[in-house]
Amino acid sequence: MTRSQRRHAAAAVRYAALTLWALIVAFPLYWMVSTSFKPSDQWFSWPPVWFPSPPTLENYRDVWLGTTSVAAGGQYAMEMQTPFLALRNTLLLAFGATTLAVLYGSIIAYGVSRYRLLSEVRMFQLLMLRMVPPIVIVAPLSLYYSYIGLLDSMFGLGVLYFLSSLPYAVWMTKSFIDEVPREVEQAAEILGASRWRTIFEVVLPLIRSGLVATFMFILILNWSEYLLALILSKTHVVTLPVELSKYEGSTEGRLFGRQAALSVGITVPLMIVGILIRKHLARGFSFGMVRR
Amino acid sequence: MAEVLAGAVPAGTAAGRREVSRSRAVRRFKWIILLPLLLTLFSLLIPVLLLQLYFSFHQWTVYLSSWWNADFVAFDIFASVFTDPRFGWALLRSLAFAGGSTIGCFVFGFLLAYLIYRPFRGQALYYALFILPMLTVPIVIAYTGQMLLDRSGPLNGILSRLSGHDVQVLWLSNPDIALLTVTLLDIWNWTPFSFIIMLAGLASLPKEPIEAAQILGASSWRIFLEVQLPLLRPVILLALILRFLDAMGAFPIIWALLQGGPGTATETLGIYIYITTWQDFNVSLGAAQSYITMVMMVVIVLGAIQLLRKEKRSLDQMYAKPAEAGEAG
Numbered sequence: 001m002t003r004s005q006r007r008h009a010a011a012a013v014r015y016a017a018l019t020l021w022a023l024i025v026a027f028p029l030y031w032m033v034s035t036s037f038k039p040s041d042q043w044f045s046w047p048p049v050w051f052p053s054p055p056t057l058e059n060y061r062d063v064w065l066g067t068t069s070v071a072a073g074g075q076y077a078m079e080m081q082t083p084f085l086a087l088r089n090t091l092l093l094a095f096g097a098t099t100l101a102v103l104y105g106s107i108i109a110y111g112v113s114r115y116r117l118l119s120e121v122r123m124f125q126l127l128m129l130r131m132v133p134p135i136v137i138v139a140p141l142s143l144y145y146s147y148i149g150l151l152d153s154m155f156g157l158g159v160l161y162f163l164s165s166l167p168y169a170v171w172m173t174k175s176f177i178d179e180v181p182r183e184v185e186q187a188a189e190i191l192g193a194s195r196w197r198t199i200f201e202v203v204l205p206l207i208r209s210g211l212v213a214t215f216m217f218i219l220i221l222n223w224s225e226y227l228l229a230l231i232l233s234k235t236h237v238v239t240l241p242v243e244l245s246k247y248e249g250s251t252e253g254r255l256f257g258r259q260a261a262l263s264v265g266i267t268v269p270l271m272i273v274g275i276l277i278r279k280h281l282a283r284g285f286s287f288g289m290v291r292r
Numbered sequence: 293m294a295e296v297l298a299g300a301v302p303a304g305t306a307a308g309r310r311e312v313s314r315s316r317a318v319r320r321f322k323w324i325i326l327l328p329l330l331l332t333l334f335s336l337l338i339p340v341l342l343l344q345l346y347f348s349f350h351q352w353t354v355y356l357s358s359w360w361n362a363d364f365v366a367f368d369i370f371a372s373v374f375t376d377p378r379f380g381w382a383l384l385r386s387l388a389f390a391g392g393s394t395i396g397c398f399v400f401g402f403l404l405a406y407l408i409y410r411p412f413r414g415q416a417l418y419y420a421l422f423i424l425p426m427l428t429v430p431i432v433i434a435y436t437g438q439m440l441l442d443r444s445g446p447l448n449g450i451l452s453r454l455s456g457h458d459v460q461v462l463w464l465s466n467p468d469i470a471l472l473t474v475t476l477l478d479i480w481n482w483t484p485f486s487f488i489i490m491l492a493g494l495a496s497l498p499k500e501p502i503e504a505a506q507i508l509g510a511s512s513w514r515i516f517l518e519v520q521l522p523l524l525r526p527v528i529l530l531a532l533i534l535r536f537l538d539a540m541g542a543f544p545i546i547w548a549l550l551q552g553g554p555g556t557a558t559e560t561l562g563i564y565i566y567i568t569t570w571q572d573f574n575v576s577l578g579a580a581q582s583y584i585t586m587v588m589m590v591v592i593v594l595g596a597i598q599l600l601r602k603e604k605r606s607l608d609q610m611y612a613k614p615a616e617a618g619e620a621g
């Protein structure tokens with residue numbers, strides 16, 4: 001084989017391998033989307049129905065408008081609530097906790113970067129808030145919460161989302177602040193700006209795009225959280241991931257089409273956000289230790 | 293540089309006083325920043341950890357009324373956890389799940405990153421597609437997996453078409469393969485994590501040693517083994533450690549899909565604790581199980597942190613700009 005033949009063969013192998021993986025990635029997502037457009041008799045059948053025929057918007061209408069569908073079984077479908085309450089809760093929780101975490105995290109990060117607020121060891125200990133899985137304390141936590149009246153409350157859940165995303169916020173924003181030259185702040189200080197003004201009017205505006213990336217990254221994590229929301233909420237603070245599991249366990253079987261329709265609604269915003277910050281995902285997930 | 297230190301400046305002079313008041317202001321600034329975090333942590337974590345200890349030493353279930361009157365039983369509950377084979381199996385399953393997911397994600401992620409890291413046509417499209425599983429809500433993956441993996445679902449449908457006769461693998465209800473199935477789902481979910489970390493590592497490798505090796509006529513396999521792989525060591529360890537820790541706490545996919553079943557085939561530590569506490573309502577046993585799991589996880593995390601600290605230093609050196617490095621040296 002000549003050199004150029006070999007290069008062509010290598011390129012072909014590469015495209016083949018990448019395309020195979022692309023299919024593995026895409027197929028489950030395709031199945032979710034296609035099921036959301038299928039009428040109920042095509043949710044399960046052997047052989048499987050590969051394309052919804054004819055495609056229907058019935059599932060989306062049922063989920064979001066709460067209209068009962070005869071095919072899905074009358075009385076159960078009537079009991080279902082529309083997921084707007086869950087959507088509102090998820091939006092409030094995710095945006096609230098994420099905003100607080102990024103704002104507070106970036107102030108801590110500034111203190112660490114410029115004043116050694118936390119030593120290197122302490123910074124790593126901060127990671128434990130994220131790395132020790134919440135299941136190990138969630139039982140006494142729910143008792144404590146019911147005792148102090150925070151069970152099934154937005155505040156109670158929000159505080160936990162805030163705390164568990166704080167390590168990401170501190171580490172990620174610190175990696176951006178470290179890249180800001182100190183001369184800028186020194187100039188501000190000489191001009192008489194206080195420390196707080198330096199933070200809010202000089203440093204944070206300089207890392208604006210980094211703050212947005214951090215915000216979106218943590219939003220993804222808080223949006224998809226399941227365990228804490230499942231255990232610490234009862235009826236009021238239901239979030240979208242918990243709402244999704246309600247389509248389970250009915251007498252006439254699972255409402256797969258509706259569930260898929262809601263899944264699409266939960267997932268698509270996250271994918272858009274994630275693709276917008278695709279260049280920062282490595283930095284986020286590695287706590288700023290790996291950069292591009 | 294000694295003059296900068298407050299102690300080195302003679303007290304009483306104007307400069308000295310200014311220095312002292314500055315260091316005092318800095319200290320106050322630091323405390324103001326930290327105070328909200330410390331308050332939240334103390335008001336939340338301390339009572340919770342105390343409660344957990346209390347329940348681990350006092351026999352209480354929700355069927356008894358007042359938890360503060362529960363009987364003190366010393367180490368009985370801990371002893372029953374340690375002698376419970378189900379707990380041991382749950383630990384093994386957690387380790388198998390996390391280990392399998394870590395290795396699977398790493399192998400696929402690294403392979404894909406290596407195939408994609410040099411620019412080629414379609415690179416951006418493949419990249420955007422490959423990160424999608426990580427951006428999917430885990431609970432959605434669980435329910436989509438339930439449709440895909442059903443006995444008469446599309447996965448068996450595809451396998452039947454490819455093999456030419458009816459394949460009906462019981463992905464979810466066969467206890468022998470259920471743990472493997474959820475591990476594979478987790479690998480599908482988190483391969484993008486290893487992929488983006490390894491891609492970032494490959495992209496930031498210095499060009500000179502690779503070019504030098506090419507000029508010397510080394511094959512790309514030898515360049516990979518002897519130049520790139522050693523340079524990637526910190527990134528590889530990072531990808532492995534972070535993935536393993538995350539997988540040890542995995543809950544949503546296993547729970548939503550199988551609740552630890554069939555039987556106890558997919559009952560990991562997290563699932564077992566959940567079942568003990570919220571299905572059997574045995575709060576004390578659940579507390580002791582969580583306590584032991586917590587201590588174990590803290591030990592693992594502390595060990596991981598030691599490793600990460602070392603690797604972070606070499607990473608920071610890698611990212612430090614040559615000019616800065618010259619200044620520091």
